[in-house]
Amino acid sequence: MKFDEIWKNVRRIPHISELGARELYQVILDEKPSRILELGFAQGKSSAIMGAALKKLGHGRIDSVDLFVSMVRYNNPSAEELIEKLELDQIVFLHREQNTYNWWLKNMIQQQLRRSSRIEPIFDFVFIDGSHNFTIDTCAFTLVDRLLKTGSLILFDDLEYNYYDINERQNRSNDPPELEIDSYDPRARVLRTHMSESELREPHVGLIYNLLVKTHPNYGEFRTSQNGNWGWARKLRDWGEDYPKRREWQWTNILRKYMSSAL
Ligand SMILES: C[S@@+](CC[C@H](N)C(=O)[O-])C[C@H]1O[C@@H](n2cnc3c(N)ncnc32)[C@H](O)[C@@H]1O
Numbered sequence: 086m087k088f089d090e091i092w093k094n095v096r097r098i099p100h101i102s103e104l105g106a107r108e109l110y111q112v113i114l115d116e117k118p119s120r121i122l123e124l125g126f127a128q129g130k131s132s133a134i135m136g137a138a139l140k141k142l143g144h145g146r147i148d149s150v151d152l153f154v155s156m157v158r159y160n161n162p163s164a165e166e167l168i169e170k171l172e173l174d175q176i177v178f179l180h181r182e183q184n185t186y187n188w189w190l191k192n193m194i195q196q197q198l199r200r201s202s203r204i205e206p207i208f209d210f211v212f213i214d215g216s217h218n219f220t221i222d223t224c225a226f227t228l229v230d231r232l233l234k235t236g237s238l239i240l241f242d243d244l245e246y247n248y249y250d251i252n253e254r255q256n257r258s259n260d261p262p263e264l265e266i267d268s269y270d271p272r273a274r275v276l277r278t279h280m281s282e283s284e285l286r287e288p289h290v291g292l293i294y295n296l297l298v299k300t301h302p303n304y305g306e307f308r309t310s311q312n313g314n315w316g317w318a319r320k321l322r323d324w325g326e327d328y329p330k331r332r333e334w335q336w337t338n339i340l341r342k343y344m345s346s347a348l
Contacts (some may be wrong), residue, residue, distance in 0.1 A: 129164030
C-alpha cells in the first residue's frame with residue numbers, strides 16, 4: 086500500500102506526525118523486516134503505517150502491544166476497528182494486556198527459551214512508544230534486547246518527554262474525568278504523585294537511550310531524528326551464541342581452583 090493511500094486514511098488519528106510516518110514507512114521499506122514489534126499502539130496509527138509498508142513489501146508481520154484500559158481514551162475507531170477497516174488484519178496483530186507490555190514480553194521470552202538456555206531472538210525491528218516511564222521502559226528494553234535479532238534496528242519515541250510538561254498540559258486541559266489519564270500511560274497520574282522534582286523534570290526515555298542503549302556494548306549506529314525526538318540504534322552483536330559456553334567455562338575454572346586448593 087502506497088504512503089499517500091494509508092496517510093489519507095489515518096491522518097486525523099492522534100499521535101505520529103506525517104514526517105514521522107514517512108520516516109517510519111521508508112525505514113520499513115529499506116530494512117525489510119519480517120517480524121516487527123511495537124510497544125504502545127494507542128489508536129493504531131503507527132501500526133497502520135508500518136502495516137502498509139509491509140503490505141507494499143509483500144511480506145512480514147507486526148505484533149503490537151497496549152493495555153485494555155487505553156480503549157477508554159482511544160476509540161471511535163479503536164485500533165482493532167481501524168486495522169480491520171484498512172484490511173491490515175492479516176499483517177498487524179494487536180495484543181492487549183491488563184497491566185503492562187512487559188508481561189507480554191515475559192511470555193515471549195518463555196516461548197523463545199530453548200533447552201540450551203538460549204533465547205531465540207525473533208524480531209527484526211522494534212518500536213518503543215509506550216509508557217515513557219524510566220522504570221517500565223528500562224525493563225522493556227532489557228526484555229526486548231533478548232528478543233531482537235542481531236543486525237536489527239530499535240527505535241525509541243519521545244526522547245524529550247517529561248512528566249513536568251505533561252502535568253502542566255493536563256492542568257490546562259478540559260478533559261472529562263474518565264479521560265483524565267496521562268496521554269501515554271493511564272497510571273502515570275498515580276506514579277507522578279510519588280516522583281521527586283528531578284524525576285518529574287528529566288526526560289525518562291532520553292535517559293534510557295543515553296544511559297543504557299548508547300552505552301550498551303552490543304549496540305551501535307546511534308542517530309536521532311524528528312528534531313531529536315526519535316532515538317535509533319542497531320543491535321550489532323549478541324552474546325547469545327557463546328553465552329552458555331562462557332558460563333560453563335566460569336564453572337570449570339571455579340571447580341579447578343577448588344580442587345587445586347584441596348590438594
Ligand atoms: C503514544 S501512545 C502510542 C502511539 C502510537 N505508537 C502511534 O504513534 O500511533 C502510547 C500508548 O502506550 C500505551 N502504554 C503505556 N504504558 C503501557 C504499558 N506499561 N504497557 C502497555 N501499553 C502501555 C498507552 O496505553 C498508549 O496507548
